[in-house]
Amino acid sequence: MSTLADRLHDLTKDMPRGWMAKLARHCKITAATVSDWYSGKIQSMDGNNLILAAAFFKVNSVWLQTGKGNREPLPLISLYSHVTEGGNVSNTIIAIRGRVPLISLVAAGNWSEGVDNCAVGVAEEWIETTAPIKKHTYALRVSGDSMEPKFPHGAIIIVEPDEEAKNGSFIIVRQNGSDATFKQLIIDGSQKYLKPLNDRYPIMPLKDDAVMCGVVKRVEMDV
Numbered sequence: 001m002s003t004l005a006d007r008l009h010d011l012t013k014d015m016p017r018g019w020m021a022k023l024a025r026h027c028k029i030t031a032a033t034v035s036d037w038y039s040g041k042i043q044s045m046d047g048n049n050l051i052l053a054a055a056f057f058k059v060n061s062v063w064l065q066t067g068k069g070n071r072e073p074l075p076l077i078s079l080y081s082h083v084t085e086g087g088n089v090s091n092t093i094i095a096i097r098g099r100v101p102l103i104s105l106v107a108a109g110n111w112s113e114g115v116d117n118c119a120v121g122v123a124e125e126w127i128e129t130t131a132p133i134k135k136h137t138y139a140l141r142v143s144g145d146s147m148e149p150k151f152p153h154g155a156i157i158i159v160e161p162d163e164e165a166k167n168g169s170f171i172i173v174r175q176n177g178s179d180a181t182f183k184q185l186i187i188d189g190s191q192k193y194l195k196p197l198n199d200r201y202p203i204m205p206l207k208d209d210a211v212m213c214g215v216v217k218r219v220e221m222d223v
Contacts, residue, residue: 002067005040011057012038027052046135051098061098062126069126099126100158102139108159108172108180108213131158131218138214140172140182146196147182151219157182161214170216175207182216 002010012019020038024031027049036042045053045065054061063071102125127139142155151157151170165171167187173194174180183194185206192206 003040004043004045004065005038007064007067008038011059023053023056026056048134051133054098098133099128100133100137100139101125102127102141102156105140105143105172105180105182108138108140108174127156127158127220129158129218129220133158134160134162136161137217139220142182146198146201147184148198150197151182151216156220157216158218158220159214160217161212163215163217165212165215172213172216173206173210174213175210177209180213 020031020034024034027034029049033042033049037045050061050065054064057064059071060069063069129139131137137158137160140157140159142151142153142157145153147170157170159172161172165185167185169185170182171185171194172180172182173185181194183196183204186193186195186203194204194206196203
């Protein structure tokens with residue numbers, strides 16, 4: 001399989017001199033870092049640099065990092081429509097920011113330990129999202145009805161483990177040494193609770209051994 005350096009050599013073989021400096025400015029990094037990518041000294045890109053570099057070369061970010069999948073860039077999608085004053089329907093177009101690995105709650109329980117979501121073999125399935133993504137961003141599929149109606153069974157949620165949870169945040173958390181769970185964080189003075197949105201399920205205390213595995217940033221749903 002080709003390396004990141006191999007793919008950069010292929011992408012830049014017909015580019016004029018100076019592309020390294022332009023890429024460095026585009027990614028807001030040093031030219032030395034770009035040179036290290038090109039030489040193979042650095043063999044992967046982090047989340048933000050990967051997305052920016054993929055946009056610079058107009059290629060798919062997953063392909064650029066891993067060599068897998070389609071080289072073509074991800075398309076723009078029509079996220080929603082609204083009716084204008086004249087009664088016409090206007091589409092709001094938002095660019096897909098990239099792809100994140102779809103993992104299980106079992107894997108999510110260990111994700112905070114610093115898994116690189118762009119590493120080869122992290123996931124068999126990848127989810128396209130319009131949410132801003134970072135190095136450790138991942139996706140989960142909602143199981144059960146405890147977070148309905150906002151998060152129905154089968155919906156895919158985008159989770160950011162590098163963000164601090166606040167009162168009202170929807171979080172993935174592991175406690176009691178068991179698998180991770182998806183709930184809303186409620187902070188009441190010195191007390192913290194895990195709240196299901198479905199009233200059929202009880203509110204639970206957030207325990208001292210709780211490990212935060214990420215804050216839910218977006219829900220992606222098939223319709």
